[in-house]
Amino acid sequence: MPSPEPAQLAAALPTGRLLTDPAKMAPYRWDRALDPDAGTPIAVLCAKTTADVQAGVRWAAQHGIPVIPRGAGSGLSGGSSAIDGCLMITVDEMTAIEIDPLTRMATVEPGALNAHVKQAAAAHGLWYPPDPSSFEFCSIGGNVATNAGGLCCVKYGVTTDYVLGMTVVLADGSVVELGGPRLKDVAGLSLTKLFIGSEGTLGIITKVLLRLVPAQRPPATLVATFARLDDATQTVVDITSAMRPSMLEFMDKPTINAVEDVTKMGLDRDAEAMLIVQSDEPAGHAAVEIAQITAICEKNSATEVFDTDDVETGEQFVVARRMAIPAVERKGSLLLEDVGVPVPRLGDLVRGIAQIAQRRDILIAVLAHAGDGNTHPLLVFDPSDAGQSERAHTAYGEVMDLAIGLGGTITGEHGVGRLKKPWLGDYLGPDVLALNQRIKKALDPAGIMNPGAMLD
Amino acid sequence: MPSPEPAQLAAALPTGRLLTDPAKMAPYRWDRALDPDAGTPIAVLCAKTTADVQAGVRWAAQHGIPVIPRGAGSGLSGGSSAIDGCLMITVDEMTAIEIDPLTRMATVEPGALNAHVKQAAAAHGLWYPPDPSSFEFCSIGGNVATNAGGLCCVKYGVTTDYVLGMTVVLADGSVVELGGPRLKDVAGLSLTKLFIGSEGTLGIITKVLLRLVPAQRPPATLVATFARLDDATQTVVDITSAMRPSMLEFMDKPTINAVEDVTKMGLDRDAEAMLIVQSDEPAGHAAVEIAQITAICEKNSATEVFDTDDVETGEQFVVARRMAIPAVERKGSLLLEDVGVPVPRLGDLVRGIAQIAQRRDILIAVLAHAGDGNTHPLLVFDPSDAGQSERAHTAYGEVMDLAIGLGGTITGEHGVGRLKKPWLGDYLGPDVLALNQRIKKALDPAGIMNPGAMLD
Numbered sequence A, B: 001m002p003s004p005e006p007a008q009l010a011a012a013l014p015t016g017r018l019l020t021d022p023a024k025m026a027p028y029r030w031d032r033a034l035d036p037d038a039g040t041p042i043a044v045l046c047a048k049t050t051a052d053v054q055a056g057v058r059w060a061a062q063h064g065i066p067v068i069p070r071g072a073g074s075g076l077s078g079g080s081s082a083i084d085g086c087l088m089i090t091v092d093e094m095t096a097i098e099i100d101p102l103t104r105m106a107t108v109e110p111g112a113l114n115a116h117v118k119q120a121a122a123a124h125g126l127w128y129p130p131d132p133s134s135f136e137f138c139s140i141g142g143n144v145a146t147n148a149g150g151l152c153c154v155k156y157g158v159t160t161d162y163v164l165g166m167t168v169v170l171a172d173g174s175v176v177e178l179g180g181p182r183l184k185d186v187a188g189l190s191l192t193k194l195f196i197g198s199e200g201t202l203g204i205i206t207k208v209l210l211r212l213v214p215a216q217r218p219p220a221t222l223v224a225t226f227a228r229l230d231d232a233t234q235t236v237v238d239i240t241s242a243m244r245p246s247m248l249e250f251m252d253k254p255t256i257n258a259v260e261d262v263t264k265m266g267l268d269r270d271a272e273a274m275l276i277v278q279s280d281e282p283a284g285h286a287a288v289e290i291a292q293i294t295a296i297c298e299k300n301s302a303t304e305v306f307d308t309d310d311v312e313t314g315e316q317f318v319v320a321r322r323m324a325i326p327a328v329e330r331k332g333s334l335l336l337e338d339v340g341v342p343v344p345r346l347g348d349l350v351r352g353i354a355q356i357a358q359r360r361d362i363l364i365a366v367l368a369h370a371g372d373g374n375t376h377p378l379l380v381f382d383p384s385d386a387g388q389s390e391r392a393h394t395a396y397g398e399v400m401d402l403a404i405g406l407g408g409t410i411t412g413e414h415g416v417g418r419l420k421k422p423w424l425g426d427y428l429g430p431d432v433l434a435l436n437q438r439i440k441k442a443l444d445p446a447g448i449m450n451p452g453a454m455l456d
Helices: A007-011 A022-028 A050-063 A114-122 A140-146 A191-195 A229-242 A253-263 A285-299 A311-322 A324-329 A343-360 A386-405 A421-428 A430-443 B007-011 B022-028 B050-063 B114-122 B140-146 B191-195 B229-242 B253-263 B285-299 B311-322 B324-329 B343-360 B386-405 B421-428 B430-443
Strands: A043-046 A067-070 A087-090 A097-100 A105-108 A163-170 A175-179 A203-211 A220-226 A247-252 A273-279 A302-308 A333-336 A363-369 A374-381 B043-046 B067-070 B087-090 B097-100 B105-108 B163-170 B175-179 B203-211 B220-226 B247-252 B273-279 B302-308 B333-336 B363-369 B374-381
Touching (some): A007 A043, A007 A050, A022 A043, A022 A087, A043 A050, A050 A087, A050 A163, A050 A203, A067 A203, A097 A114, A105 A114, A114 A140, A163 A191, A175 A191, A175 B430, A191 B191, A191 B430, A220 A229, A220 A285, A220 A311, A229 A247, A229 A273, A229 A285, A229 A343, A253 A273, A253 A311, A253 A324, A253 A363, A273 A285, A273 A311, A311 A324, A324 A333, A324 A363, A324 A374, A333 A386, A343 A363, A343 A374, A343 A386, A374 A386, A421 A430, A430 B175, A430 B430, B007 B043, B022 B043, B022 B087, B043 B050, B050 B067, B050 B087, B050 B163, B050 B203, B067 B203, B097 B114, B105 B114, B114 B140, B140 B203, B175 B191, B220 B229, B220 B285, B229 B247, B229 B285, B247 B253, B247 B311, B253 B324, B273 B311, B285 B302, B311 B324, B324 B333, B324 B363, B324 B374, B333 B386, B343 B363, B343 B374, B343 B386, B374 B386, B386 B421, B421 B430
Parallel strands (some): A043 A087, A067 A087
Antiparallel strands (some): A097 A105, A105 A203, A163 A175, A163 A203, A220 A273, A220 A302, A247 A273, A247 A363, A333 A374, A363 A374, B163 B175, B163 B203, B220 B273, B220 B302, B247 B273, B247 B363, B363 B374
16 A cells, blocks of 8 residues: 555654654664564654554554554564554653552553663662563563563562553554552453553553562572583472572573673583572571572582572672673574473473584574573574574574473563564464454454564 | 253263253352342253363354353352353362472362362462462352452462463353463463453353462461551551561451451450451561561551461461451341452541441441452341342442542452442443453354353
8 A cells, every 4th residue: 555644643743753764763673683574664653652652553543554562672572673664653762650659559651661660669669570681771661562571580470460550552542541550450351461461462552550569688699500401400390399589590501601701700611501599588598598409409410509698799690691692692693582391391492402403503502591491592693694594593493393392382571573473373273373363353453553473 | 032952952961961950050040149130041061071161152152042150159249140041051060180299380170169279289388379268168260260369469469370371161162272381471462361350251261270389488467456447547558568468457347346246256346447467477587577567556556466476376367357258247148349449548448438338327347458458348238128238239339439439449359240240331431341342252252151240
């Protein structure tokens, strides 16, 4: 169809909120997945208010223009990649955060960074737990749209566990308020929960009400290395079936080495696996928990076990873990996986990934939020090497097939986006996929909301 | 329309699973809401398997017969009341429970009682937290269908926080598996969450996968009485803004007296309010928390504060609290409310309810899961007194109107059912109500699943 003039939309908005200059629009074409197939928007709306978003969606609905919502652009599954002829609506300038310490709630605009919400909460002695590794540069809107996870989720749950309500602009441009400041509320269908993780396919979230909890206690940290992979994964099973650590992270040998290359902190380059575990139980009890974890590691032939109740020393290992993705990224372009399996299948998954890496002759570094079976295989490739790129993309799919075969999911916390969509049907099966499509069609009959992401 | 012969359905089922004898069907006409408008089913299907449920729904779908799903029949909003000409499908004989201690998960059939799930988990040192006061006689299927809450939810969350997956028979008789044994999973829309709290309007849940946690630590208990209501509600605000007790319950004067009538345990009949608070922090730390709570109570002029770390002594107060509903029930028939408000509005709600009680000249006893603002006003009336019954029903609606006016919800944990449906639109507003109806229509276009409950 011929593109309508965005000038009409620009006129309905305050000055300067609509970009149509290709150079100015360019940075908005890709999210962090750097999808080579990203298209070109006809305009980018830099929304500052719900009304701006509403004006954009109304105009798009009127003209049948696809709308791509965008937060901080840190998505790893291409959920915010532009498609040709779309209206990109970015909420990255909607960053207000209000804390109510009395009810322990935060009212947050979607462009506010996760880290800024944490800081604002901390100023009142409060804590917003969900902590994607990207917490310093990912936004709450994207966190909610993907039901983002993170490191502390093994004990404290994921984004959906902290969202009490939201404002959403629906596909017809109408605005609804879902949920609200009520800790228990079962009146009507769980629509708030439905929009969490919907990846912009049902509407655009323009405000979120979050539940906060009292500040986390300073954690004690344990680091253990293993000469055999199976010993490390058995340790994970033994720990998670016995207690609830506040963090339980895994790095394989390629990851350990990539991190050591950057940090020179003295990690054991020969170790097949390393676990980073934290306990935030009250003082005294954390020591008991750390002692139990130490015993489990030793029973499983850990080559070294180190623990500290010094918060800064512990944090250095967490920073090392968070640095894993940028560290591996120095070795080439990445395809970033986030498949998850039931915890007892973690060893099978990691071993299977190593076989895929060998078969496809590419480097795959695996790190994991091991405590909930959620892994991040990082597939490294040189985009200028066509053969290697192709092998990496083949491996990317094979990792998802492997996870499905092990009773796992194709995405634990990043979302389906455009990159993982081809596998969604294999994972869900045709019946559940059809159920997804029925919901999508009910809320977005014209299919203008983020088409091509998650669902067709 | 003329009723089709249930014999055709009976033939498709194993012998004895379909009741059509009015005397045998009678106990299935009402749930615990005892809706006087309950109708008469054409048949009651006592399902033992998912296939039985499927056969029933298929037959109903084919003939356009309304289907009413039923678990233990303990619902308080009339969500399982029969309507004339319906097929009642009861899953109360589907009671299997399997625990996997390695992954801390329970696979549970919907008719299993909450208490039995707790017991099965406890046998492995594990805990299923959600604890409606009716936990000894309510079923997991109903808990999931209403997103049931309870007493420990103030710290441990509600049913939805513990459901990882489910098997559902949809309105066309097809069966889908939603979610599964994956602690993080964001592939596709959050359909598991959508079915939780859907009150049988979207399908019938025939199996549930629950997340368990390590056993709760033995709690310390504090009981405080107050001569002024405002002091008690201010205490609730002060406690919840400063810490996370594992229980924070409230009883008003009529409730205290009704419980004392039955238990003769020496409760202060003159107190305007009583709080029962628990801390399950590790030993030592619980004492610190209890000391903080004591200080808050004393600051707010509590007339008496008693605490104990003896679990049995503490449990006596919890049992007294759980006995509140049956104790008040001795005074007459009940209309059981479960309105909730933001915690700082608790005092306004309780005061407003007392005004309604006075204006309508009926007894309203108020107990509350105070820590999350979720109250249970119990409206007492004599059903043989037409005027009093009418006043009680008027007051029932006025309590919901009051809650809505205070930014609260019409139902915090019981569900909308048939009794609260007339207020759902007032609470949600027409736009969100319409959104609910769009989802309902997408999944149950013929409207056969529990028609008249929650949605029209």
